[in-house]
Amino acid sequence: MRNGNPTVKVGLATCAIAAGAAKVYETVKESLKDTDITLERAGCMGMCYSEPNIEVIEPDGVKYFYGNLTPEDAAVIVEEHVKKGNPVQELLILGEGCQTEDASFLSKQHRILLKNCGHIDPEDIESYMAVGGYEGIRKALTTMTPDEVIEEIKLSGLRGRGGAGFPTGMKWMFTRQAEGEQKYIVCNADEGDPGAFMDRSILEGDTHSVLEGMLIAGYAIGASIGYVYIRAEYPLAIRRLKLGIAQARERGFLGKNVMGSTFSFDINIREGAGAFVCGEETALLMSIEGKRGMPRFRPPFPAQKGLFGYPTSINNVETFGNVPRILHQGASAYNSLGTEKSKGTKVFALAGKIKRGGLVEIPMGTTINEIVFAVGGGISTGKPFKAVQTGGPSGGCIPANLGDTPMDYESLQKIGAIMGSGGLLVMDEETCMVDVAKYFLDFTKEESCGKCTFCRAGMNQMHKILERICDGEGREEDIAILDDLAHKIKMGSLCGLGQTAPNPVLTTIRYFRNEYDAHVKEKYCPAKKCKALIEYSIDPEACTGCTLCAKQCPTDAISGQRKEPFVIDDSKCVRCGLCINSCRFEAIKVTSEPRVTV
Amino acid sequence: METNELKVLAGENPLFAIKEIVQRHNAYLGSAIPILQDIQNTFGYVSPEMMMRVSDFSGIPVSELYSIVTFYAQFRLEPIGENLIQVCHGTACHLAGAEKITEALQFETKAPAGGTSPDRKFTVEKVACIGCCSLAPVMNLNEDTHGRLTPDKVKKVIKARLKAAEAEAESKGGSKDA
Ligand SMILES: Cc1cc2nc3c(=O)[nH]c(=O)nc-3n(C[C@H](O)[C@H](O)[C@H](O)COP(=O)(O)O)c2cc1C
Numbered sequence: 001m002r003n004g005n006p007t008v009k010v011g012l013a014t015c016a017i018a019a020g021a022a023k024v025y026e027t028v029k030e031s032l033k034d035t036d037i038t039l040e041r042a043g044c045m046g047m048c049y050s051e052p053n054i055e056v057i058e059p060d061g062v063k064y065f066y067g068n069l070t071p072e073d074a075a076v077i078v079e080e081h082v083k084k085g086n087p088v089q090e091l092l093i094l095g096e097g098c099q100t101e102d103a104s105f106l107s108k109q110h111r112i113l114l115k116n117c118g119h120i121d122p123e124d125i126e127s128y129m130a131v132g133g134y135e136g137i138r139k140a141l142t143t144m145t146p147d148e149v150i151e152e153i154k155l156s157g158l159r160g161r162g163g164a165g166f167p168t169g170m171k172w173m174f175t176r177q178a179e180g181e182q183k184y185i186v187c188n189a190d191e192g193d194p195g196a197f198m199d200r201s202i203l204e205g206d207t208h209s210v211l212e213g214m215l216i217a218g219y220a221i222g223a224s225i226g227y228v229y230i231r232a233e234y235p236l237a238i239r240r241l242k243l244g245i246a247q248a249r250e251r252g253f254l255g256k257n258v259m260g261s262t263f264s265f266d267i268n269i270r271e272g273a274g275a276f277v278c279g280e281e282t283a284l285l286m287s288i289e290g291k292r293g294m295p296r297f298r299p300p301f302p303a304q305k306g307l308f309g310y311p312t313s314i315n316n317v318e319t320f321g322n323v324p325r326i327l328h329q330g331a332s333a334y335n336s337l338g339t340e341k342s343k344g345t346k347v348f349a350l351a352g353k354i355k356r357g358g359l360v361e362i363p364m365g366t367t368i369n370e371i372v373f374a375v376g377g378g379i380s381t382g383k384p385f386k387a388v389q390t391g392g393p394s395g396g397c398i399p400a401n402l403g404d405t406p407m408d409y410e411s412l413q414k415i416g417a418i419m420g421s422g423g424l425l426v427m428d429e430e431t432c433m434v435d436v437a438k439y440f441l442d443f444t445k446e447e448s449c450g451k452c453t454f455c456r457a458g459m460n461q462m463h464k465i466l467e468r469i470c471d472g473e474g475r476e477e478d479i480a481i482l483d484d485l486a487h488k489i490k491m492g493s494l495c496g497l498g499q500t501a502p503n504p505v506l507t508t509i510r511y512f513r514n515e516y517d518a519h520v521k522e523k524y525c526p527a528k529k530c531k532a533l534i535e536y537s538i539d540p541e542a543c544t545g546c547t548l549c550a551k552q553c554p555t556d557a558i559s560g561q562r563k564e565p566f567v568i569d570d571s572k573c574v575r576c577g578l579c580i581n582s583c584r585f586e587a588i589k590v591t592s593e594p595r596v597t598v
Numbered sequence: 599m600e601t602n603e604l605k606v607l608a609g610e611n612p613l614f615a616i617k618e619i620v621q622r623h624n625a626y627l628g629s630a631i632p633i634l635q636d637i638q639n640t641f642g643y644v645s646p647e648m649m650m651r652v653s654d655f656s657g658i659p660v661s662e663l664y665s666i667v668t669f670y671a672q673f674r675l676e677p678i679g680e681n682l683i684q685v686c687h688g689t690a691c692h693l694a695g696a697e698k699i700t701e702a703l704q705f706e707t708k709a710p711a712g713g714t715s716p717d718r719k720f721t722v723e724k725v726a727c728i729g730c731c732s733l734a735p736v737m738n739l740n741e742d743t744h745g746r747l748t749p750d751k752v753k754k755v756i757k758a759r760l761k762a763a764e765a766e767a768e769s770k771g772g773s774k775d776a
Pocket residue numbers: 159160161162163164165166168171188189190191192193276277278279280281282314315316317319421495496497
């Protein structure tokens with residue numbers, strides 16, 4: 001028998017809710033109704049692949065972690081484990097005496113920033129304070145001058161996590177030194193990379209750490225107002241931020257005379273309105289000012305002339321999240337991790353064709369292979385690993401043979417990619433690299449604000465060329481034109497959007513030239529992705545004539561007699577894939593053959 | 599005033615609702631975007647007439663409001679259908695076959711790309727990453743997120759939604775009679 005009651009935690013971040021965690025939470029709540037066992041909400045543990053999750057913490061601190069649960073499983077866990085004390089082995093993914101593959105997902109990571117995510121209740125300031133929360137700002141206010149805070153951040157080697165990796169201490173120093181009767185802190189929570197969710201998870205799972213980071217920055221540079229610019233697509237993060245700000249105000253951590261000192265600071269929230277370019281700092285400021293988010297020329301940098309014309313320091317969510325830890329634990333603890341020029345850890349959103357996708361935090365300098373295989377468990381489809389894309393639409397594709405590359409700012413730049421904000425997309429052999437390049441360009445061309453001609457018109461041209469290559473109408477000279485346009489767009493664009501948008505095209509040409517050639521010269525798609533270059537057919541040996549596929553086909557392209565092999569009329573087929581989904585005999589084949597021999 | 603109260607007010611007296619929204623924000627610098635966001639939350643879209651009223655109450659030129667509404671993807675100039683479907687076309691979802699999901703939705707709902715079906719039951723939009731990449735491909739149907747989609751599953755989700763809508767309509771009709 002155990003002494004006292006266990007605590008039960010259910011993960012309720014966006015990914016968890018999408019996987020059905022709300023029902024699991026309800027079930028647990030219902031079954032615990034007549035007990036005095038504590039049920040808590042937790043943020044994202046990062047193990048998104050195993051949602052919904054329940055964690056049971058025994059009174060002696062031993063933890064059991066369950067994954068991939070249905071409400072029925074949850075009921076069993078409550079009855080057997082929570083109430084009777086018998087862990088349900090079949091459903092456990094982490095825990096005492098339980099050797100699962102999932103354990104390596106966490107053991108290979110180094111969690112500083114994500115330490116609280118999934119463990120504290122993000123909607124309760126006490127929960128954050130119990131693990132040392134708001135001690136960083138207290139230390140700064142009571143024992144350090146603003147210059148000493150900046151010195152400490154410089155010493156830690158912290159570099160901006162928003163993409164460019166600019167040293168945070170320097171940015172703060174410039175803003176502190178700039179003249180201005182008013183100064184601002186802005187937290188960039190626009191997270192525009194369409195495949196990244198690190199910032200969202202930190203905001204949802206450890207809301208107060210970001211607020212504390214902003215407070216410390218405000219004290220360091222002498223600002224009295226902070227803004228969080230957050231994308232409207234993150235309703236849960238917005239709600240928790242509002243709640244967090246209200247709780248911090250109540251405690252006297254925000255508002256006039258923070259913690260009884262002479263320093264005053266308050267934070268406002270501004271919701272983005274759906275424009276990728278607004279993640280760029282000057283565009284973001286325009287947007288907070290209530291205008292179209294069009295980037296402007298720098299200098300002057302925001303540190304000199306920022307929001308409403310006053311000196312402003314803009315930093316990323318993850319950057320702010322690191323700050324309280326640095327102050328609390330000291331710069332030397334922080335800079336002992338990482339490489340010579342890239343200190344600390346980095347959070348990545350590991351997604352794509354990966355077994356264990358989710359949020360991973362690793363020391364800078366960990367290699368790509370270590371992340372993909374040791375942490376992520378390898379490729380989900382069982383097919384060979386082909387490439388990773390870092391940095392989203394501004395980044396580059398890195399082929400599997402460069403898998404030994406350490407993830408740090410300099411090494412990635414050397415091979416034509418960037419660290420970016422932390423999207424890490426894994427691709428396998430079934431991924432067509434031309435299609436990937438086209439996808440990213442489709443995104444960036446739509447998001448170009450239109451100010452610079454090369455960015456606006458050039459990317460449209462590049463996209464058109466990629467489209468015709470995928471349609472099997474590529475011309476020999478197309479690859480040279482793409483290369484030429486890419487360099488001109490990089491040169492001729494004012495902001496980081498245009499300067500980096502051609503990267504996915506340039507890196508795929510550089511590392512996967514053979515795929516471009518296959519599309520252009522031989523008119524086939526090695527990954528069997530590009531619709532115009534593939535064919536659907538039915539294997540007469542395997543087909544049993546069950547008629548299921550014919551019923552599914554939206555264009556009536558499939559015909560035949562019951563119990564006889566069916567056939568697909570290629571002229572009607574739109575390659576939607578519904579038939580493959582419906583076939584239980586794997587009789588439907590997708591093929592792509594070289595058509596022109598050179 | 600809460601969003602729901604505003605919605606009620608908007609139904610009774612749209613002009614008052616607009617005035618209330620403008621007054622709530624107008625004292626702040628750079629208020630145009632939050633005002634328009636509240637207008638859209640309340641009315642579901644932003645029409646030229648609404649922009650003119652906002653301009654009357656706030657003093658912000660209509661041209662400036664229009665420039666904002668047309669720049670940011672979030673704003674809609676037309677009302678949406680009864681159900682809003684947002685298909686994620688983020689990177690992970692693209693790799694997992696988001697294109698096929700959108701196609702299946704278009705077949706199923708008859709809504710054109712980015713538009714509303716002729717029966718006004720569904721609006722199908724493309725959005726970027728909604729942060730559930732490990733469940734890719736993903737879509738939002740109104741408030742709910744559906745993951746690990748296949749074209750087949752899409753069909754089922756739409757059928758279930760139509761059925762639920764019918765049941766709702768019936769029970770509403772029923773309670774009126776009672
Ligand atoms: C097109 C474009 C999009 C960007 N999007 C983001 C973003 O979503 N989040 C972010 O933190 N930084 C983004 N940045 C980088 C910001 O301009 C800026 O460098 C960053 O917020 C600075 O914070 P840091 O010093 O903490 O990295 C973007 C830059 C460009 C050019």
